[in-house]
Every structure is written in C-alpha cells, then in structure tokens.
Amino acid sequence: xxxxxxxxxxxxxxxxxxxxxxxxxxxxxxxxxxxxxxxxxxxxxxxxxxxxxxxxxxxxxxxxxxxxxxxxxxxxxxxxxxxxxxxxxxxxxxxxxxxxxxxxxxxxxxxxxxxxxxxxxxxxxxxxxxxxxxxxxxxxxxxxxxxxxxxxxxxxxxxxxxxxxxxxxxxxxxxxxxxxxxxxxxxxxxxxxxxxxxxxxxxxxxxx
Numbered sequence: 057x058x059x060x061x062x063x064x065x066x067x068x069x070x071x072x073x074x075x076x077x078x079x080x081x082x083x084x085x086x087x088x089x090x091x092x093x094x095x096x097x098x099x100x101x102x103x104x105x106x107x108x109x110x111x112x113x114x115x116x117x118x119x120x121x122x123x124x125x126x127x128x129x130x131x132x133x134x135x136x137x138x139x140x141x142x143x144x145x146x147x148x149x150x151x152x153x154x155x156x157x158x159x160x161x162x163x164x165x166x167x168x169x170x171x172x173x174x175x176x177x178x179x180x181x182x183x184x185x186x187x188x189x190x191x192x193x194x195x196x197x198x199x200x201x202x203x204x205x206x207x208x209x210x211x212x213x214x215x216x217x218x219x220x221x222x223x224x225x226x227x228x229x230x231x232x233x234x235x236x237x238x239x240x241x242x243x244x245x246x247x248x249x250x251x252x253x254x255x256x257x258x259x260x261x262x263x264x
Contacts, residue, residue, distance in 0.1 A: 061257065062239065063219040065157060066209065067187075068200075069167040071225035071244055073154075074183070075144040076173075085128050085138075098126070099168070100201065100228060109168045111194035118170070136172075143173040146183045149246045154186040156261035164189035166209055166222070168199050189213065200224070201232040210236065221256055223249055 070076030079095040090098075099105055104121030107113040113121070119132035119139070128135060154163060165184075167174075169192040178184050191209050198205035210217050217237030224230050225244045233240035239256065243249045250260050 061219065062161060062221040063215050064162045064164055064213055064221070065253075065258070066164045066166055066220050066222040066238070067249075068222075068224035068226075068229065069165055069169070069177075069183075070143065072223055072249060073150040073165075073246070074146055074177070076142060077144075078142050081138060081142055082126065085130065086126060090126075096226070100226065106199055108170050109193040109199045110197050111171070112197070115170075115172055140172055140176065143176065145177065145181050147246050151183065151186060153246060153250065153260065154183075157258070158186065160259075162188045162213070164191065164209070164213065166191045166200065166205070166224075168193045170194050201226070201228040203232060203236065206233050206236045206238065210238075221253075221258070223252060 067073055078099050079092050082095040082098065083090055083092065102122065102125055104113070104118050104125055107121070108115070108118035115136055116132060119136045122128070123130065123132050123135050157163060163186065165187050171194055174192050174194065184190055189212070191212070193199045193205070196205070196208060198208055210220065213220065218239060220238045222230070222233045222238045222240040223243040224233070224240065225242060227242055230240045230242050241252045241256070243252045253260050
C-alpha cells in the first residue's frame with residue numbers, strides 16, 4: 057500500500073515535470089564563455105531573474121537586465137523571443153504520472169516562474185489543472201531558494217512540513233526545504249521523479 061506519511065506532493069516544474077533548457081542556449085549565446093554551472097546559477101541568483109520571478113519588473117526590463125548581466129550580443133527583444141521558447145511544456149509522462157497520484161494525495165507545484173512562461177503553460181497545456189494548489193513565484197512575490205517561500209507554502213497548505221514531499225532539480229532548493237522540515241529530494245526528469253517517489257514509499261501506477 058502507498059505510504060501515507062505524506063499528505064502533499066509538492067513539485068518544482070522546470071527540469072522536473074516541464075522541459076526548460078536555460079543552460080544550453082546561454083552557453084551558445086555566450087560562445088561557451090560560461091560553464092554549465094554558471095548558467096544554472098544565473099537562474100537562481102541573477103537580480104534580473106529574481107525581480108522578474110517575483111513579478112516586480114516587466115518582461116522588457118527583465119530582458120534588458122539579463123542581456124546586460126550576461127554581456128549578450130543580442131537585443132532585449134531578440135533575447136525575449138528566445139527566452140519564451142526555452143520552456144517547451146510538460147515532459148512525456150508528466151500528465152499521466154500526476155493523474156495516477158491525484159486520488160491519493162494533494163498535489164501542488166512550487167515554481168520560480170514568470171508571466172510569459174506561466175501564461176503559455178496555462179494556455180497551451182493542461183498541466184496546471186492537474187494540481188490542487190499552484191504556487192508560482194510571480195503571483196506570490198516569493199522565489200526559491202529563499203526560506204520565506206517555503207514558510208508561505210507550508211502555512212497555506214496547513215500541514216506539518218514533514219507531511220510534504222518536495223521534489224526539485226536544484227540542490228539549493230532541496231536544502232532550503234529540508235532546513236524547514238520538508239521531506240525534500242532532488243529529481244531531474246520523470247524517471248528520477250518516479251524513482252524518488254517509489255523510494256519514499258509512494259506507490260506509482262506503472263502505467264503512469
């Protein structure tokens with residue numbers, strides 16, 4: 057039987073259930089002057105990314121800031137056109153996996169997101185509707201891995217942190233969640249998500 061230690065399954069989106077490649081394009085735009093780790097860290101610590109992710113600047117302001125921070129040889133408009141396409145929707149098997157879990161758990165997502173990608177995800181895919189709760193950074197004004205975003209989610213869910221199983225692809229976010237008492241694990245892609253769930257005692261439908 058499914059381990060009922062957990063009441064809520066909380067998922068990051070990009071890199072976990074949703075295709076988001078913000079690393080390879082940045083390496084190409086910078087002529088490989090960045091490392092993959094530099095590019096990954098950019099999405100966590102960049103002032104422009106954090107402002108945009110918290111809903112505190114416009115897409116144009118974000119793009120101008122990102123181009124300046126990275127020293128990119130393109131216009132902000134060209135950057136925005138590329139940026140919009142870096143999020144390409146749910147990974148294969150993501151919807152089926154969530155469907156197999158919906159009757160057993162409250163499902164939630166916690167995503168550092170933005171008005172462009174979230175609007176596209178909502179308009180072009182059914183993924184947001186698979187969750188009972190959606191915590192997206194530009195709507196709540198908080199971003200990972202800051203502690204206050206996890207405080208907010210735990211309060212809103214109204215459950216003990218240890219009853220929440222959280223999956224994220226960034227180790228910084230996993231560590232921040234663990235510090236607050238969530239059962240948090242790193243997972244990158246559907247196969248790793250399924251493996252982590254099963255290792256935590258969550259029964260996953262083989263067809264999912």
